Amino acid sequence: MKKDKAAKSDKYRKILDGALKVFAKKGFYQSKVSEIARLADVADGTIYLYFRNKDDILISLFEDVMHYAIRRLEEALAGEEDPRRKLEIFALTHLSMIESNREAAEILQVEVRQSSKFLKDYHNEKFIQYLGMITDIVAEGQAKGIFRPEIKPEIARRAFFGALDEMSLYWVLSSRRDYSIETAARQISKIFLAGMVVNNEEAKEAAKWN
Amino acid sequence: MKKDKAAKSDKYRKILDGALKVFAKKGFYQSKVSEIARLADVADGTIYLYFRNKDDILISLFEDVMHYAIRRLEEALAGEEDPRRKLEIFALTHLSMIESNREAAEILQVEVRQSSKFLKDYHNEKFIQYLGMITDIVAEGQAKGIFRPEIKPEIARRAFFGALDEMSLYWVLSSRRDYSIETAARQISKIFLAGMVVNNEEAKEAAKWN
Amino acid sequence: MKKDKAAKSDKYRKILDGALKVFAKKGFYQSKVSEIARLADVADGTIYLYFRNKDDILISLFEDVMHYAIRRLEEALAGEEDPRRKLEIFALTHLSMIESNREAAEILQVEVRQSSKFLKDYHNEKFIQYLGMITDIVAEGQAKGIFRPEIKPEIARRAFFGALDEMSLYWVLSSRRDYSIETAARQISKIFLAGMVVNNEEAKEAAKWN
């Protein structure tokens, strides 16, 4: 009985895992459902018991990955009060997840944009939620008088996430590594903190470069 | 002779223009060669006189767009000496081009990533050259003692371009506009300059927010 | 024991009822076994405990419907001696059944032909038996000197049944009703009787139009 249920969940997971590998390797459009089935060790038809169609697999994969990412990040930020620290933690955690889950990262990086435009009726809410965490941190920093009030949180959020994202792309696409994840995360945080804090004292503090 | 060549160039351009529209609207994989042919007002087969295959159209489009972008940017930067100004100009010019050439921007935004991974044997050299311009500005700023020497130009380049790119994505994908291109460009430049300049005096200067 | 058997019969009936509805609505090839199962309120697999395959469901449905039709008709004809009356009764009863059991009629009308050709190894004996009743009436009429001897009963049977069948098709496929079942049955009977009776006196008799 228990085995049955486990087996069922199992298939869903196995298909998602297979899709992760295939999508990451070939990209969505070049991936064949039958190859996902092969990796997942199920019949082609079985996939359609768990997913409506190929699009749905990709969407489910997004949801799954983002769900995990949000949880990881919330754990990492838990208990931290200082918005500056939070921004650093966000950068480090984000890049760490990219590094430790390269396949998921490749898909997010490459397919999430396609999907934003071409997957009909799909609004990647989990992703929006994820990005919202940055906006919140910036707004919080402004409320506490730490970040300059004239900065628009939405712009800062885009700039900050874009910076991390472009860095991720390098990790994902390139095989060379001229510097560590930590270095990248720290330098990016420093630049943004120094650029956003409100006065010189704060700037000095933020500017204690490693 | 001249007419022939002109005619050829003409078709080449028309195909590229058609591809621009189609790719922007549907995305590379959803686009049909025959639709490009239709927009270009040539026969399907004609396309294969000018391009090896569908991939080649996309690649040529990249080259074409990047060639234009680099020229625009070089013109904009010409005569400017101050790396800080250069960075501002880069941001403003980049976002301006995005805004004024939305279709090209959509393709760059969405397809360039696909291509980086999946177009076999294609290294987007023009794009790398474009990005190199940022690296050069940062390095120049460090050489002149304006930007902190501990910043790795490659990291700064990625952070800066990523910030602009993410902003572009918002322009491309969203229809709402909560702020102008100029505001975005200026805020991003300010954050980066304040974050990268070497001392407090410089920081103060950079921090003259609008 | 009895309960078991009753339960089995019960499911058999429910499946047949479900199939009746589904086949009538969608046609055999467009019908899904799983939808029959749904209507019958049994599991997909259960169907295969009562029927060999999808074809077998259709065949069983034929047998069932024809069994019922033959019984109804025999009851209606019971006690009647005059072949002319019998023909009238046949027409009226046939069309009445069509009218009162539209779903069964649709299947008979539309699918019986498919099946005659494409269901391998199936000879619709009950249907042949049903048609034989017309042949018998005609032959009986000839034996009694009422119908013209030169008429081939097989031809008359086809003509008569065809006439009724085409009328049924109208009832089944059309939603408009320009005249009643009774009118149609009577007019058809009259034409055939007037066409088949042996002399003018008979013809006159048959020709007492309503």
Added chain:
Amino acid sequence: MKKDKAAKSDKYRKILDGALKVFAKKGFYQSKVSEIARLADVADGTIYLYFRNKDDILISLFEDVMHYAIRRLEEALAGEEDPRRKLEIFALTHLSMIESNREAAEILQVEVRQSSKFLKDYHNEKFIQYLGMITDIVAEGQAKGIFRPEIKPEIARRAFFGALDEMSLYWVLSSRRDYSIETAARQISKIFLAGMVVNNEEAKEAAKWN
């Protein structure tokens, strides 16, 4: 040039001819597009240059066959004035076409009913037109005082066509032949004429059995 055009028409015809054979042999739903392509000696994809989809092939086949049938019939009826003769000619011509074009007949017989119900948005107008010719003959006979006025032409039309159609089915489905097409056509006509004419004199005339 001429060859080109001929070749194009040629393909359309060849596909239709192939479809005729395949549909007649297997029935619409059991027929594979690839087999039609094989018989037509074209590539699978070529079929979709001439037809929207598999349904469209069937519909086009209907139109084509009915177009031919109507023309044949009009030729056969041309110059004939007597509605009684017209009815005979209709019967004979109809059954002759069935006999000489068995494959087309099989499809008409078996698939036309399916189509009436299940091919979305398709109203077989040519077929309706064909049937309308019978209605016209009956109405004409009534106008001329030859056929009983109380007969509803629509009922007579259905009865008459149904009789012929059922006879055709016998020809199409059975391999045995107990009587000739001519015999069948003549007997059916006689029954209907005797059944429909207005008085005994007429009835006598109509009743000159062979």
Added chain:
DNA sequence: CATGAATGAGCTTTCATTCAT
């Protein structure tokens, strides 16, 4: 008996590319 998750063969349709004209 009953279930329903799993199977996988098989189908229609698309579309990049070719090549005879």
Added chain:
DNA sequence: AATGAATGAAAGCTCATTCAT
């Protein structure tokens, strides 16, 4: 150089049937 009809491989998805529970 230009055409566009023809190609045919390839893939997503369905659904009748099976079988472990």
